[in-house]
Amino acid sequence: MDPRINPYAPGAGTKPPALVGRDAQIESFDVLLERLENGYSEQSMIITGLRGVGKTVLLDVFREKAEERDWATVEWEVEKNSLFGSKISSQVRRALLQIAPKARWTDRARRAASILKSFTVTFNPDGAVTAGLDVEALAGVGDSGAIAEDLTDLFVALGEAAQESGTGVVFLLDEIQYLSATELEALIAALHKCTRRSLPITLVGAGLPQIPRLAGEAKSYSERLFQFPRIGELDPDTDARDALVLPVRNLGFDYESGAIDFVVEYTQGYPYFLQEYGKFLWDEASDSPISRAEAEFVLPFVEAKLDESFFRVRVDRATELELKYLYAMAELGPEPHRASEVANRIQRTTEQAGPIRSRLIGKGLLYTPGHGYAAFTVPQFDRYMLRKHAALGDL
Numbered sequence: 001m002d003p004r005i006n007p008y009a010p011g012a013g014t015k016p017p018a019l020v021g022r023d024a025q026i027e028s029f030d031v032l033l034e035r036l037e038n039g040y041s042e043q044s045m046i047i048t049g050l051r052g053v054g055k056t057v058l059l060d061v062f063r064e065k066a067e068e069r070d071w072a073t074v075e076w077e078v079e080k081n082s083l084f085g086s087k088i089s090s091q092v093r094r095a096l097l098q099i100a101p102k103a104r105w106t107d108r109a110r111r112a113a114s115i116l117k118s119f120t121v122t123f124n125p126d127g128a129v130t131a132g133l134d135v136e137a138l139a140g141v142g143d144s145g146a147i148a149e150d151l152t153d154l155f156v157a158l159g160e161a162a163q164e165s166g167t168g169v170v171f172l173l174d175e176i177q178y179l180s181a182t183e184l185e186a187l188i189a190a191l192h193k194c195t196r197r198s199l200p201i202t203l204v205g206a207g208l209p210q211i212p213r214l215a216g217e218a219k220s221y222s223e224r225l226f227q228f229p230r231i232g233e234l235d236p237d238t239d240a241r242d243a244l245v246l247p248v249r250n251l252g253f254d255y256e257s258g259a260i261d262f263v264v265e266y267t268q269g270y271p272y273f274l275q276e277y278g279k280f281l282w283d284e285a286s287d288s289p290i291s292r293a294e295a296e297f298v299l300p301f302v303e304a305k306l307d308e309s310f311f312r313v314r315v316d317r318a319t320e321l322e323l324k325y326l327y328a329m330a331e332l333g334p335e336p337h338r339a340s341e342v343a344n345r346i347q348r349t350t351e352q353a354g355p356i357r358s359r360l361i362g363k364g365l366l367y368t369p370g371h372g373y374a375a376f377t378v379p380q381f382d383r384y385m386l387r388k389h390a391a392l393g394d395l
């Protein structure tokens, strides 16, 4: 059918034509903002899930919701080894300028700007970020050099400025698993203080599923500070079908039910796979309703596309030995596996295989769902390894 009106949206963070199955999380976010607006404290949220399940898309929905309520929003995709201090400085600056333009700053906003200056001088000495703020650093606040303390001073000042202007600030952090333990701990400590003061400042994050554990290790009270909703595949009987069918029905076309069954079964309801499948199928289908035979026909093309676009980029940076480790895990199946069991399969002791496993975690290919276990961060990764790297089984 006409590719010019193909409704599907495969990609990273691309808004789906029908966002389904996330009502609970969106509702929680609304509740969070409304409670903070009314001076109640509320647990913030860190969305966790595998790659391609819709975390980034959900953060974007949260941003829109917050903007509708006139909150200041700052988005930040964390990168490995990024410069935390300078990133925080520039984000707080943006938030401050969103709360009110400089010409209309209240005393509290000016105070927050001064603390931002101290913070910036301390953690980002080249200081480009505060250029134009035109304030003096406030000595003794936000400049101790201890990141958790200084960030707390900064967030509290920002929260007070927002409160005085009748608004709030939400930080939206994607790929939050790339923060170091110290950085995560500093953020948790700063937010904790703001929560205790019922200030309208909050952080919503998204990241791979090891995050609740990392946060727990960083600060034991993080479980009370955050909820960690996990999102994943869409329900195959309802939401996954809607994600596939609604975009087409909205344009006046339809699917045969056998075609829907086939696609939902292959994709297991994973959002990214559904988008990719739908896109191919639309382009290939000759007419409405799209048939099961057409769905079966495009499968090899969809698979080839997924291999190229989604799976291969993840293994490109893996060494031969790391690939062998991944292959051994794939042979054991899609669920989490014990480190000792995988090591055994590649004829190594757990200690010998430890560094391989750590590197794979560092590269974002594996995560640890519980002590001694590892699992793939990418859905259906086991299937990919088995079909693309079969030769590794003979090594």
Ligand SMILES: Nc1ncnc2c1ncn2[C@@H]1O[C@H](COP(=O)(O)OP(=O)(O)O)[C@@H](O)[C@H]1O
Residues within 6 Å of the ligand: 009, 010, 011, 012, 013, 014, 015, 016, 017, 018, 019, 020, 021, 022, 049, 050, 051, 052, 053, 054, 055, 056, 057, 058, 243, 271, 272, 273, 275
């Ligand atoms: N609730 C949903 N329903 C249908 N498709 C979705 C949904 N959430 C995300 N998608 C699609 O899935 C793909 C991956 O989304 P993304 O937010 O990048 O995932 P993640 O950040 O978890 O890796 C995108 O193509 C997006 O359009």
Ligand SMILES: [Mg+2]
Residues within 6 Å of the ligand: 012, 013, 055, 056, 057, 174
């Ligand atoms: Mg993402």
